[in-house]
Amino acid sequence: MNTFIRSCRTQLVADTVAITFLLVVQIVLVYLLWMKDHFFIPPELLIAGFIETVLVTLFLQVVAVVQLLLVTWGIFGFCTHQAKSKGDKGCRVDVKDLFFGVLYIPFCLSGAFLTATASRPWSTRPLEGGAEIFVRTVPLTLVVFTVIPGVYVVYHGSQSPLLRYPTRTTRSSVSPAALGTARIGIFVGHDLKLVVTGLLLLPLYILLIMDLGKLMTIITFVLATLTGAGIIILLTYSKRTYPIRGPGKRPHAPSPLSQEEKQAKRAKAVARATAKRLKKQRGHIPEVCSPEDVRWTDIVSLLGQDVVDKAAEDGSEFNSPFLFKSEVELEVKAISSNGEGLAQSDEEDSKPWVVVVPFCLPGERVKCRVFKNDRMHSLADFMQIIRPNSVLRDDERVNCKYFSKCGGCQYQMLSYETQLAFKRNVVVKAYKNYSGLPQSVIPEIQSTIGSPLQYGYRTKITPHFQAPPPKVDRIALQAQVESGDKPDWLQIGFNIQSQNKVFDIEECPIATPVLNRALPEIFQNVVKTIHTYKKGATLLLRESLDTSVDPDPNDTSKDTKLCITNNHASIRERVGGFLFEYVASSFFQNNNAILPALTSYVREAIASLYPDPNDSSRPTHLIDTYCGSGLFAITLSPDFSTVAGIEISADSILYAKRNAKLNGIAAEKMTFRKGDAAEIFKTVSDFPPEKTVMEELSGAYRPPRKFNLVQQVAIGF
Ligand SMILES: C[S@@+](CC[C@H](N)C(=O)[O-])C[C@H]1O[C@@H](n2cnc3c(N)ncnc32)[C@H](O)[C@@H]1O
Incomplete structure (x- = not known):
């Protein structure tokens, strides 16, 4: 014993x-x-x-x-x-x-x-x-x-x-x-x-x-x-007061059998505890390349890998120094690639810990309220700027009345040049942290090309609303909403920053004027039919050229822009001299205004690698991986004799083929192949590697050395 x-x-x-x-x-x-005085109580009463x-x-x-x-x-x-x-x-x-x-x-x-x-x-x-x-x-x-x-x-x-x-x-x-x-x-x-x-x-x-x-x-x-x-x-x-430390003494040597049993028991307990700890930690390990993973990488850079490793070793990585709902004043040390401030306590003996606060800038002192504690960091709601970074911040620049409430935009208080510089840094960090390439082969990241429009450019917005609360009487609600009276609980708009709660909007200054003009009627329709909703929903508003007019890439005179809300409708957009159609619910770049600059940049970047038109090594083949409805394959096609787009979605392939036809590109020159871009060699084994350029705009694929690497572009969209 x-x-x-x-x-x-x-x-x-x-x-x-x-x-x-x-x-x-x-x-x-x-x-x-x-x-005292009752010696007897009748049992039934008792x-x-x-x-x-x-x-x-x-x-x-x-x-x-x-x-x-x-x-x-x-x-x-x-x-x-x-x-x-x-x-x-x-x-x-x-x-x-x-x-x-x-x-x-x-x-x-x-x-x-x-x-x-x-x-x-x-x-x-x-x-x-x-x-x-x-x-x-x-x-x-x-x-x-x-x-x-x-x-x-x-x-x-x-x-x-x-x-x-x-x-x-x-x-x-x-x-x-x-x-x-x-x-x-x-x-x-x-x-x-x-x-x-x-x-x-x-x-x-x-x-x-x-x-x-x-x-x-x-x-x-x-x-x-x-x-x-x-x-x-x-x-x-x-x-x-349990201060137990130091080596234990076992005065009585246990029998070999019980020793074995004990060891087995201990091993089991250790295995159980390790499994439990790993499970807990796994719950906190974000998916690679997800916004949480990007944030975590920035947190590790700020704290230092050695500090994070030490905390993991001594089991203190989840011991937050901040209580839930505590209000704290902190110094913002850096900005994450997601646009949030990474703040720390400036007290000397403070634990190495980061608090993620939106709407603040490096060098600022900020007041915030902690709402979640995680691994070596807490998430907090922005409350107030105590000491602004007056070099970078000018709140006069903010052009949206919902800024710092809405989760959509983070940078409106910055000059556009600074926003572009911040975005460049996002690309620099993405290469450093995720490309897997040695620093020596990572290309110099150039300045971000700005968008011609800084407001009124988004061709797609997705406001949401909640269903009627369970306690609401649907019949009374119907009578109320049919007369156009909006119930107080009904909010139609975007999510409040870091909350799953919608707030009402009347406009979205970054959306195109066409979408903003359509908002009131669309919202009014939601009000009138809200009693029919069992669940909340997300609306889709997409700007499109009128698709009832015959498409003509060379004639812009009949172009009329509409707001489309049907997920299954075809959307039509013009990019330079090309027309594109795609299904409303699928992906397409959301800033139409920048697309001519974006596609021209890629085209010129490739051309600049081979300035001599008679250079025999000039590539003749182009592969557009993750091609969607063919934006890059089609806009870059004039410079190549053979083009292939690789895409996993069958619907997008259909639209890409249709777009090639719409823009008069011969089927022999351009093919779209359904497949996983990671399996690229199987998909395009007929392409001569030494004559092939691969374009990729998804951020998920590392170019193989076998193909020429197009200089990557960082563009503000
Ligand atoms: C961000 S979009 C880019 C589309 C197009 N490059 C553009 O700029 O319009 C990414 C596209 O990659 C496709 N995709 C996703 N995973 C893929 C994979 N493993 N292989 C091929 N395509 C994939 C998606 O269906 C989507 O159309």
Whole structure:
């Protein structure tokens, strides 16, 4: 038997003594009570009273437990915060212990209540001598309820005594000296709780015996509450006093067999704990290249890989120094590729931790409210700029009344040049972090080419709205909305930044004027039919040339722009001298204004590699991977004799073929092949590698060395 187990047994004995003490006190008191003047209570009355008391006590208990648990968590949160702010890992409270500690208090309260009223205000049914019998049976009930959790605590303590010790490491390295301290902690935190609870019952019994009335009840109530709170605080802090460190001593060598068993058990436990930890961590590992992954990469760059590795090693990577909903002032150190500020505390001894705050810039001091804690970082809502970066920020530039509420735009306070510089940096980081290429072969990322339009350019927007709340009467709603009256709860617009909650919009300054003009009528239709929706929905608004007019790539005179809302409709757009059609729900670049510049840039970038038109090594073949409806394949086609587009979506392939035809490109010159772009060699094995250029605009594919690499472009769209 090692020191630790012996200690646990001692603990068990201590628990039993404490419980017995309680029981004895209670039994003596019940006996005194009975002895007072009623030696005999008819059994049926005793049973009826007992049952009713149990029910009432249970009810009161549920109410009180809920209230007290709320208080408990408040105190627990406070203690944890205090501990953390002192650089601790935070207190560890055994929730079950705490629960039973708290559970005693409502018993006292309910008993005091019953005693004080002695009149069953909750019942109109008279019970012969009922009030008296309540008073007499309360202690019995209390005894029963004290024994049950008491036995549980003892059983719990004996079955899983290790639970008392904070972590696996500390358990396996318990030194006798440390155990001594721990025992004090356990006594203070656990046994004392039982003893205090027993003492706490005393006023109740005095009240029963002496019939002191309501004043005493109030005193009991206050006493019980204060003592309860005291117990909780004691519990919380006493657990923090477990200072167990250092190598453990095992005085008695165990037999080889039990040693083997123990090793197997330990290995199993370690495997279980590792699996659990990995599962937890996996839940926090974002999908590669997702916005969360991009953010995490930026966080690691800011903190340093060594700091992140160290936190993972010592298991503190999820120990946030910030409480949920806490409001903090921080210094913004960098901006992530997603456009959010990465802020840190400027306190000297602060834990290495990043807080992600939208709508702020490097060099600013910002106030924010933490709403989620994650691995080595927290997410926060923007509240206020305390100290602006006056070089970069000019709020006069903001052209949208929803900016800093809407999740759509992040950079409107910046000059357009700075926005383009930030975007360039996104491409630089994307190459560095995701290309897998050595730095030496990564091309120089050029300046971002700006869009001709900075507002009014988006040809697609997707506002949302929620369905009527369940409590809304649909018939009354129909009458209301058919007259065009919009219910208060109905919001049609975009999501509030980092929330799954929609806010109303009247306009979207980055959308084209055609879409903005169409918004009121579309929203009005939603209002009028909202009673028919079972779920919320997303609207699609897409700008298109009028498709009822015959398409002609060379004649723009009949071009009329419309707003299309049908997901299955064909959309038509003009890009330079080419026409493109695609299905409304599929992908197409959302900034039509920049497409001539974008496609010309790629075309010129390829041409510039071979300035001599007679250069025999000039490529003749082009592959447009991830080609969608053929934007690049078609716009670059004049420079090549053979072009192939590779695309995984059969619908897009259909439209790409149709677009080639629409623009008068011969089927022999241009083919579209359905396939996975990663399998590119299978798909285009007929293309001569040395004469082939591959264009790729999706960010998901690394160009193989076998093909010439088109200089990558970073374009502001
Ligand atoms: C961002 S869009 C670009 C489309 C086109 N290059 C343009 O700029 O209009 C990406 C396209 O890649 C396609 N795609 C996604 N995964 C693919 C894969 N593994 N192989 C081929 N195409 C894929 C999608 O269906 C989509 O049409």
